[in-house]
Amino acid sequence: MQHMAIRVGTASWTDPTLLASGWYPPGTDSAEQRLAYYASKFPLVEVDATYYHPPAEQTARLWAERTPPGFLFNVKAFSLLTGHPTRTAAIYQDLRPETPKQRVYPKDLEPQAYEDVWTRFLSALDPLADAGKLGALLFQFPPWFTIRRSNKDFLVEVKRRCSPLPVAVELRHHSWFDGDNAAETLDFLRRHELPYVAVDMPQGHRESVPPVLAATAGLAMMRFHGHSGRWASKDIHEKFGYEYSADELRTWAPKLRELATHAEQTHALMNNCYRDYAQRNAAQLTQLLSA
Known part of the structure; x- marks a missing residue:
């Protein structure tokens, strides 16, 4: 498959610690x-x-109006729709x-x-x-969403409900990847053309999950x-307050390039949202990928 450009972005542009970090120039209020x-720096963001x-539909309209052509938003599904x-x-x-x-x-x-919650959530977009x-639409499932028939059925249902809007699935229980289950999980997702979200x-x-x-x-x-x-911390900034080193990102760049050869489009998102860590790492990763 033809290698396509990899879009790199971050999982927030409004985090209070980001606003306080000085990443935005003075006057960007x-x-x-x-x-x-943000959209002048990156082609993608996660909401x-x-x-x-x-x-609100009006919010989605403003996002569309305030960004350049080709800019993309990955929208995280409302917690109720993932069973949280x-x-x-x-x-x-x-x-x-x-x-x-x-x-x-x-x-x-x-x-x-x-x-009605489903209908309103989707129509607002x-x-x-x-x-x-x-x-x-990013569906991040809870840690108790294990590999079983009813949960697989629900993944297919999610795709059907959202159609024609594209979905992506992040699984948070190791059972999906234990032993032979990893191949079974990926085969299942391929069969139903459900994009799988890899995580570090x-x-x-x-x-x-590995x-x-x-x-x-x-x-x-x-x-x-x-x-x-501090991953187990209830404080979201302690949990995600981690800056990747240049060496770490350097090991990921070839893996992402390889991944991109198997897809029409590839998204890489920095979710280490504390101060400007995600923005800095996303810029570094972009540079490594274009080198």
Whole structure:
């Protein structure tokens, strides 16, 4: 397959520690200016906020309007749609279950309300899709989403629900990659043309999966979570506060080039979002890939 350019980006452009780091030039104070500056440096960004709160269609329209042609947004699926516990207050007001619970799961909603969450979440992204700027919907599954028939069925259902919007799947339980399961998992994803998201992350934790690089569809994706010694921390900046060394990135560049030969497009995202670590590493990786 023809080698295609690898898009490199980061998993945030609005993190408070990034704003405080001095990465944005003085005077880049508005949301519009920041996104425009970011998009002048990178061709791709991941939207993390949509995991916590469904986006408004107007927001997606502004993202499309404020970025140059060819710029892509990978949008993280709302937590409820991946089976994570979801803040009740984050659900559309008229669809919220009547419960004193702070967090709910899909089963806590009326079946029709759950369907409506899907519909509204996806339709809010229409402006991005219409502008050709939706890279993929990233479905990051919880650590208890293990390899089993019902979960495989759900992956196929996710693709069907989102069609024609592209999806990508990140699995967070080692069972998908234990022994012979790795080949089975990748075969399954290929059969259903579901893009698999490879990850680089600390090993030895409940949600650790090995860095298996594989293209299972036209889109290949790699996310770099870093190797923080504080991975188990509840503090998101301790968890992701890791800067890759030039040597580490140098070992990844040929692997990503090889991955890109098996896909029509390849995305590499730095998710080590603390201060400007992700932005600096993304710039270094871009340089290494173009060398």
